[in-house]
Amino acid sequence: MQHSSACYQSSWEKVYKNPATGFYFDSKTEWKSLHGRTETEFSGRLLGGCISTLRTLIGTPFDQVNKFASDYAAEEGIVWYLESVNLDAINIYRSLWQMKQAGWFKHTKGVLIGRPSRYKANEDFFLTDALTDIFGPEEIPVIYDVDIGHAPPQNIVVNGAHAKVAYSNAKGSIQMTYD
Template sequence: MIYPAPLEQGSVIAVTAFSSGINDAAKGRYQHVVTDLKEKGYVIIEGKCLMGNRKHVSASAEQRADELMSFLLDDTLDAIAAPWGGELTMEILPLLDFDRLKEAKPKWLFGFSDISTLMVVMSSKLNWATAHSPNLMNLVANETETLTANFLTNITTNTGTSFTQYASQEYTDKWPDSVTNTAAVLEPYLKTQWHWLVAPLSESSIEGRLIGGCWDTLIHLFDTPYLDLKNYAKQHEEGVILYLENVEMTPADLTRSILSMKFKGVFTHLKAILLGRSAYPDSDDKDDLNYYEVIKRHLSDLGIPVLIDMDIGHVPPNLTLINGALAKVGYEEGDWRITQSLI
């Protein structure tokens, strides 16, 4: 893996929307976040494909791809961030010149949701480490939730060293009202409980190279040139840990997605699976299929460990997960934890 330089005071972060731009209601929050980052010593460069959101996007696919390419090829930059995810990052993938990018200085890309659609491709095709993490719009200076507040510390980790995170104590299914209060923070109130759907046979933890993101979008990339897990696994003899989180797939959608992955042989390339909490609400009708029934029925027979209800994705908070890092995940000394080595 190729790790970008750690971010620090003076690092230059370019902001552009890979998919959804910033609408009028979100401009106050965005300015609040940018002000906080500048006060911390970061240099912020804003792209033209950022403000405005029409038909799910900030600009045409061609405009978004051109701006992203210009940033990716600009070696004065240290990171590229989208404000948040969206729906249509996939549109820009065929418009990127990956041969040219092989010669560029690696830069951090970070965030979650549709941002992961781009990040897994950069990690899979270019071996750039990328960071599945809180989104830019979550990075207010007064955030009190530990995993979110520590992102900027985690991303300062030096290549060759490691950092450890612990399961949150509580999570929330409600995003803060950042329109009314631009400095609004997360307010967790539900008990977090990571647990094994399928436990390791002998150890209390698992180890392997991380890659993953939003299940709703990655399902369309598996077994394509953009996310070739077979080749990724060949490059990493330690084994691959795939992490995923469901946003909008119904239990039936999720069933079809898992079966599609089985039909394509995706799971044969994996050492373990990590799942975030599902954001799709289960029906109150007990005769309806639900999320836990689906994952138990279709992921319990893979012959690999599966850890579920982790701090990943659209039911915050979010861990910082480095695509490409060598991770050790499990229950040790009375705590659920994940240690990532940037080696």
């Protein structure tokens, strides 16, 4: 069982200047619901990782997402966990769009989006716009600014593990079992 943190590190700048001092948890953690829900729960098999890496696999012989889904997660569904480093809102959208077109989100029960590292919006197009365009029509629960990815602290999530995600009022938990 892992829970949302109290605070997170908003930048690596202080760490780079003082490498022996550890992390600087300087910003209040608030997990957010894309659809404005104050509470939600979902479960399924965990699958995901860094968007920058995953998008290079689409359509290659290493793209085994649909096989994994049909073999292991078709009945219980998938909980996607995704995060990014150095991608702007448009590139996050393009990557998610390509994943969706490849059928990756077919069995999705919920999505966890980590705090993006070195992210920037594109004028009037934001991360929430990208997520809404991809997951909104199906009303898939999406929790973002989650403690996963390149911004400490990071919860540990394991591909293939069964997860139960609970979210309530800007806090959340991820329970994993290895069955």
